[in-house]
Amino acid sequence: xxxxxxxxxxxxxVIGYITNDLAIKMLFHPYKSVYIxxxxxxxxxxxxxxQKDRIAKGLGSVIGGQLLNAETIRKEALNPETEEKIRxxxxxxxxxxxxxxxxxxxxxxxxxxxxxxxxxxxxxxxxCTEFAVRKIxxxxxxxxxxxxxxxxxYEKVKGGPLGFxxxxxMLSGFKGTIAAFIDRKVKENGxxxxxxxLSEMGTGILNRPVSEMxxxxxxxxxxxxxxxxxxxxxxLENKLDDLLKAVEIExxxxxxxxxxxAPMLEKLIFGIMKKELKAIVYLGxxxxxxxxxxxxxx
Numbered sequence: 622x623x624x625x626x627x628x629x630x631x632x633x634x635v636i637g638y639i640t641n642d643l644a645i646k647m648l649f650h651p652y653k654s655v656y657i658x659x660x661x662x663x664x665x666x667x668x669x670x671x672q673k674d675r676i677a678k679g680l681g682s683v684i685g686g687q688l689l690n691a692e693t694i695r696k697e698a699l700n701p702e703t704e705e706k707i708r709x710x711x712x713x714x715x716x717x718x719x720x721x722x723x724x725x726x727x728x729x730x731x732x733x734x735x736x737x738x739x740x741x742x743x744x745x746x747x748x749c750t751e752f753a754v755r756k757i758x759x760x761x762x763x764x765x766x767x768x769x770x771x772x773x774x775y776e777k778v779k780g781g782p783l784g785f786x787x788x789x790x791m792l793s794g795f796k797g798t799i800a801a802f803i804d805r806k807v808k809e810n811g812x813x814x815x816x817x818x819l820s821e822m823g824t825g826i827l828n829r830p831v832s833e834m835x836x837x838x839x840x841x842x843x844x845x846x847x848x849x850x851x852x853x854x855x856x857l858e859n860k861l862d863d864l865l866k867a868v869e870i871e872x873x874x875x876x877x878x879x880x881x882x883a884p885m886l887e888k889l890i891f892g893i894m895k896k897e898l899k900a901i902v903y904l905g906x907x908x909x910x911x912x913x914x915x916x917x918x919x
Contacts, residue, residue: 630913637909641902649890652883669890670883677878685871691862698857707853714845719835719842724829742823750816757807757815763800770799 667674689694697703721728729738738741826834838845850888856864883890891898 629731629916630768630910631919633911633913633916637912638902638906640842640909641905645898645901648888649883666883669886673881673883673886674879680878681871681873684874685869689865689870691865692867695857695861699854702854708846708850709851712842713768715842715845716839718831719839721831725829725834728831729827742827744820746816746898749819750780750812752814753819757811758804761800761804763802763804767797776806802896847873 646667647664647669650667651665652670653666655662718728726738733741878886
C-alpha cells in the first residue's frame with residue numbers, strides 16, 4: 622500500500638487546520654506587544670488589539686451612519702405593524718394605570734428615590750408659593766377687600782340711626798388704610814399660609830390612588846393614545862434628525878468600543894462569530910487536504 626496517497630492529504634489537512642486556527646488566534650493574541658530586548662516582535666500585539674481605535678471608529682461610522690441612521694430608524698418605526706404594537710402597549714399601559722391601586726407617590730418612587738422625590742417636591746412647592754404670592758400681590762387684593770368691607774358696612778348702617786351721620790364718602794376715606802393693612806398682612810403671613818395649604822394639597826395628591834385620579838378619564842384612553850401616537854409621529858418625522866445629531870450615535874459606539882480591552886473584544890467577537898470562525902478553521906483543513914491530494918497528481 623502506498624502510504625503517500627493517504628499521508629500527503631492528511632498532512633496537508635493538518636497544516637491547513639493549524640495555520641487557519643493560528644491565524645485566527647493571532648487576530649487577538651498576544652494582547653500586548655512582545656519585546657526581545659528593545660526589538661518588538663512582529664505581529665505583536667495581535668491585529669485587533671493593535672488597531673482597536675481604528676476599528677472602533679470604523680464600526681461607529683458604519684453603525685451610526687448606515688445601520689442606525691435617521692432614514693432607517695424612521696422607516697422601521699413608522700411601519701404600520703410597529704405603530705400598531707406601540708399603540709397597543711400605550712393603551713394597555715394607560716388602562717393598567719387606571720386600574721392601579723398604587724398611590725401617586727408609590728408610582729413616582731419606582732422611577733426615582735425618596736430623597737430626590739422630596740427635593741423635587743420642595744422645589745415645586747417653593748415655585749408654586751412664589752407664583753401664588755406674586756399673583757395675589759398683583760391683584761391688589763387689599764383694595765378689593767377694603768371695597769367690599771366699606772360697601773357691606775355702609776349697607777349695615779344706612780338704614781339705622783347712624784345712617785344720618787355716616788355716608789358712603791365718609792367710609793370711603795378709610796379704604797386706603799384698610800387696604801394697606803390687608804396688603805401688609807398678606808405680605809407678612811401670605812407666603813407661609815399659601816405654602817402650608819399647597820403642602821397639604823401636595824401631600825393629599827401624593828397619597829391618592831392613581832386609579833382614583835384617573836378613573837374619570839377612563840373613557841379618554843383612546844383619545845390620549847391618539848395624541849401620544851401623533852406626538853410619536855411628529856418627533857420621528859420632524860425631529861429625529863436633530864435628536865440623532867445631538868445624541869451622536871457614532872461617537873457613542875466609538876467611545877464604547879474603545880473602552881473594551883482585548884479579552885473583552887475577543888469574547889465579544891467570538892460570541893457573535895464562533896461558528897463562522899470555526900468554519901474557517903475547518904475550511905483550511907479541507908483545502909489543505911485537497912491541495913495535498915492534488916499535489917500527488919503532479
